Amino acid sequence: MLSSSSHDDRIKTPLPKPQLRPAAELADPVWGEQEDAAAFLGRAYTTSKLCILMFAYKLDRRLKAQGRADITVNALDPGGMLTGMVSEWPPAVRMMMKLLWPVLRLAPNASTPQASAKVLAEMVTSENYRNISGRYFSMIGSYRRGAKEKQTSPISYDNRAASQLWAESEQLTMK
Secondary structure: OEOOHHHOOOOOOOOOOOOOOOHHHHHOOOOOOOOOHHHHHHHHHHHHHHHHHHHHHHHHHHHHHOOOOOOOOEEEEOOEOOOHHHHHOOHHHHHHHHHHHHHHOOOOOEOOHHHHHHHHHHHHHOHHHOOOOOEEEEOOOOHHHOOEEOOOOHHHHOHHHHHHHHHHHHHHHOO
């Protein structure tokens, strides 16, 4: 599963902090007049990364409870990179990012799609990860050397919140 450190409200990022809400609200969000489009989209992004992480941890627990140690579930933060999300930014910001990217990509939290794909493929196919499940790995600060296991936000480990999100998501997908 692909996640992001932006899910963790303890880490300073330019993105808004995630807001966990009932699954129906997350599935059909309402843009409030009190925030601009960038804040709305940013919050949707960070919240989705939190939900992906909660899903990964919950799926791991469910598989282990069923005795399915043959299936592993981990999450990876591939680091910052230019993606399609940039196309939603204002034109001036897009232009600035494209001009500055050659320098920004040298930052410790930057990566490339190629480097991230290589690490993700290794996590899926390598014997090194064969029995590792229910973990979060980040390429931030180490993308040239692979990924390192890291802790995630306290709420991401909240089994009760994850169970509620799971049940609500099940209800939405069975309609």
